[in-house]
Amino acid sequence: MVDTVPRTQHRPGLMLALLAFAQFIVAADYNIVYVALPDIGHALGFTAQSLQWVVSAYAVAFGGLLLFGGRLVDRLGARRIFILGAAIFGISCLVGGLATDPGVLITARAVQGLGGALLSPATLTLVNIRFEEGAERNRAMAVWGASGSGGLAAGALLGGLLTNAWGWEWVLFILVPMALLAAVAAPVLLPADERSQSGGSFDVPGALLATAGSSLLVLGLVSGPEAGWGSLRGVGSIGAGVLLLAVFALVENKTREPLIPMRLFGNRSLVTAIVVILVFQSALAGSYYLFTNYMQGVLGYDALEAGLAFLPLTIISMGASLKITGVLLGKWGPRATLFTGMLINGTGMIILALGMSTGATFWQLVPGLVVWGIGGGVTFPAMFVCAASGVAPSEAGIASALASASQQIGGAAGLAVLVAIANAGLNLDSGATPAVADVSDGLRTAMWIGGAASVIGGLLAFTLKKPGSAAPAAADAPAQQSDELGAVSH
Incomplete structure (x- = not known):
């Protein structure tokens, strides 16, 4: 079964609000557990070596099952998989929050990854097939991207607030009603899936x-x-x-009947987007981790203060996605928009790295956070606009999964590489506590390398075809659709 019905027919604003909400849930979960890890380790008796599996179990299941989830979307229908993924995600968060030993929590996090691997491609597919390619989809993707880029930053903020107020369990409990609400609202707000005429095998x-x-x-x-x-x-x-x-x-x-039709790799926009997403997420995932550790390990912030430090990044990135991305895509097209976003994103990370000294005040870090937030907010939706360009509705699920899989693999690779760079030169094997100045130098070096990678990765945008009809598409968008999407954006 596959979604082949006409594009948006009724209540597109409410439908987009639900899809953006689902994207926010998945994105927030990416960072929400980081600042709670010390409390989780102490409460459940994790060893220093096993604690990383609170994050890794989710990442492995999510990244490993995305392609399978994307093809299920194409075969069974995006709305069905959206509901199933949201339900699995919410229930596994509840089990994880109630866990009293490491094994239960790690298992729950792996099942949560399965839910994310179903929910993520279903959400992105619904944005791509229910909103017409061009200005209509650009506006929808801007709202979806604002929820994604904002959710990444808000995850760290919520993690700090909830851990400080009610304990580590609430970084998972908070996601339960959110995910289940999305599952309950989906039959009301999302158009029904239609039966595929192909009847192909899996x-x-x-x-x-x-x-x-x-x-x-x-x-x-x-x-x-x-x-x-x-x-x-x-x-x-x-x-x-x-x-x-x-x-x-x-x-x-x-x-x-392949899981991934090889002809998809002949789509230059999709291939370029996959590589750019890989680079962008490599820099982003590692840098969020580096900045969190800098706040707590070097400046001595507690979980609440470290979470609040992400507030400027959250607000700026969401604002950039909503207010800037759609305008740039309409005027410049995806090539220039994607390059500009990556350039600003990397520049912001480098500015932030220059301010990350042992005695820095928070206000010294704000300029870097603001520039970083603008770049990330522009880049995030632009990447996925490129990934959806020219993809048939019957293959939107697997194309979305390919883009999301590159995001997960890039995040895991970037985290591994940047953490290794940050730890280089520290005497970790002897058991001695590294000097704060040495830790700060390592984190700063890794941060600016991540920023430089983002700037260089932005050059890949010029492998995209030059825009042909981006401006006319923007002019031809239906007035009613624009009004409804504008209501969601504001």
């Missing part, structure tokens, strides 16, 4: 290979810093993952 071998390969690749990336890059779990998992994905590509070329 590519089971491809699904198994893609899931195993992606999971092992993410497992190796998140395990390298803790288990060692030369370990079986580090380089071994990465090697096995790459091998299985290579076998997967061979199998897909010989399958009549």
